[in-house]
Amino acid sequence: MTIAGKTTQFEYKALYKPNQLIYGNGQVAVITGWTVKSALSKHLEPQEYAVIGQLYSPTRGINLLIRNLLWNPHVRYLVVLNASKEDKNAGAGECLLDFFRHGFEEGVCDTGLRAWVIRSHVTGYIDLDIDAAALEHLRQSIKYSEAKSISEAVSLIKAYAQEEAIAPWGTPLEFPISTVEPTVLPGPRYGHRIEGRTIAETWVKIIHRIKTTGTIRPTGYDGQWQELIDLMAVITDEPADFYFPEPNYLPIDRHFLEEYISQILDDAPYREGLKYTYGQRLRSWFGRDQIEQVIHKLIGEIDAASAVMSLWDVKDHEKGGSPCLNHIWLRVVDNELSLTATLRSNDMFAAWPANAMGLRALQQHIRDKIAEISEYDLKMGPLITISQSAHIYDDTWENADRLIANQYAAILKQRNYDDPSGNFLIEVDNQEIVVTQTTSGSGEVVKSHRGKNPLNLLREICAASPAIQSEHAGYLGLELQKANQCIKLGKPYVQDQ
Structure with a gap:
């Protein structure tokens, strides 16, 4: 030039x-x-x-x-x-x-x-x-x-x-970006569980958890991310037409979702420069339509634990560009179809809502196809995603903080107090605290705990029911202490009063 x-x-x-x-x-x-x-x-x-x-x-x-x-x-x-x-x-x-x-x-x-x-x-x-x-x-x-x-x-x-070179239009101009390092609270490194009724609700909870206790690490993309390892998200009641809050605080809208769902459900021909689509991996990559396979697998064996789809190709180790979504399992329990997906790497701020909605659409498609060609009319069960690396990139930290400030408190007010571990009825009998555990549905008595020391009782209950919700455990601690005080003061104890 x-x-x-x-x-x-x-x-x-x-x-x-x-x-x-x-x-x-x-x-x-x-x-x-x-x-x-x-x-x-x-x-x-x-x-x-x-x-x-x-x-x-x-x-x-x-x-x-x-x-x-x-x-x-x-x-x-x-x-x-x-x-x-x-x-x-x-x-x-x-x-x-x-x-x-x-x-x-x-x-x-x-x-x-x-x-x-x-x-x-x-x-x-x-x-x-x-x-x-x-x-x-x-x-x-x-x-x-x-x-x-x-x-x-x-x-x-x-x-x-081929054009003749042109002189630069000016001198280099730099406008630095100011960055703020988030405050990270202590928390477990591996294994996290978050549940919500809808994808939107669960997403806000996920972002809050990562921004609160996620570890800050460098990425391979010239930046940082804040990360939790092995995060399981459980969505229980996403509606068939999907829930979009009003105003919509999700990073996607319905138009984007329509196009994205087709990338999961539909096959796609090879195109130069594009690595793959999830639909291509599921429909034709391995020479079999895996979606059709699991449909017929479940119709033939409705309680099968092997209705599995894989998007991971062993050649991905060699050529790079491997899919973030790796495996999908379908399972029928008590006439309810659940879907579990594992993702090796998951951008939880920008990508997870679309990932989850696309997987929910796949779950619905499989349920509907089974109903169409068989005698099984299954209910839609939960959607579960397991993200090995659940992270938020540093260029969206500010957006994540704003989301938490605007939405997290409101979502907590909508909490469901039902605990799968059941209910606990507390009484005082002969100078001892008696705690009766019942099932959350029918109220059937399943276990009883008895003692005078509230801390020992709480530890015993949590050891026997390790999945008890943390808020429920805190409530039990308060009530057990109240019961203990009533015994000491010689006053009657009535739970929740």
Whole structure:
């Protein structure tokens, strides 16, 4: 490349997510969306592009991408690949193009803070601490194009690379991001259980648990995450048409969900640059339709414990890009169909609600198919997800804190006091405390505890019923102490009074 008769090579330097990019020494920035970067780079020479990177989310990725472009004013061309159904569903590429097409205005982001809002039907933000004049200068200084296929993107990049080099539009501009380290309370490292009636309710509880006691660790993606290991989420009563709160605080909406469900239920042909879809792994990857297999497995043996679907391919160890969702089990107990899924790595803030709703749709599909072609009319049981690495990335910590502040207290007020461990009736008899345990449904007496020391009684009860809810155990402690005081004072004891 030559500028004013001098041959030059440019060097792209990324301030943010530097290890996630492919670097060249040209003047074209390439955004591939959900298509893997190498699908384009293998068709190009380094001198034909400045940088190649993926963009998954308009609310998480564009803000960093813009900062990197401001630091690299030699970039004068932008090619955005909008090729896949995933790209159209996420809308990140469309939102980025709308930034250059239509600009931005001051508004409020979903955390309630002031921000530059991109003028687009797709929600996207840029930090307000980036100077508006710098953003306008960037918009006016870069020529942009949209590509609908890999071949079209390659042609555009090569055409731009043939143009005479253009001088940088200015000097590098840096707008640092301020970060706040969360306060982490002590808690167990492995094995966590969270239950809720709906996916939305359970999600808020999950985010609160991770932000409260999750360990902060570096990721392989140029950042940090806060993580719990082996988190089991149990959803008991998600409605068939899905519950979306009003106003909707989930990171997805119904339109996104419709597209996402098809990625789990439907097969998909191979497409260059896209690794897989969950539906492809379930329907055809291993040469068998695993969804049909488990349907017929359960019809033939309704209480089978082997209705299993696997998305893990042993070749994933070698080639990378392995699916986050690994295994799915279906089980019928007491005419109730439950689904359990394991995920090796789970972005609990941005991805888990869609994961859970997609799995619930799969569970409903299997239940309905069994009812359609057999005599079994099963009830919908719980959905259980087990996330080996349940984490929140640092670029959504602020959003997570805002969610907790706005929603967690309200959800706690809607708590269900039913405890699967049963109910405990407390009485005083002959200067001793008597605790009778009954089933939560029929009220059948199953065990009795008797003694004078409230602490010893509480320990005995918790040892006999280790799954007792923590709030229930606290309540028992208070009531047992009250009963003990009544014995000492010679007063009658009545539970809950």
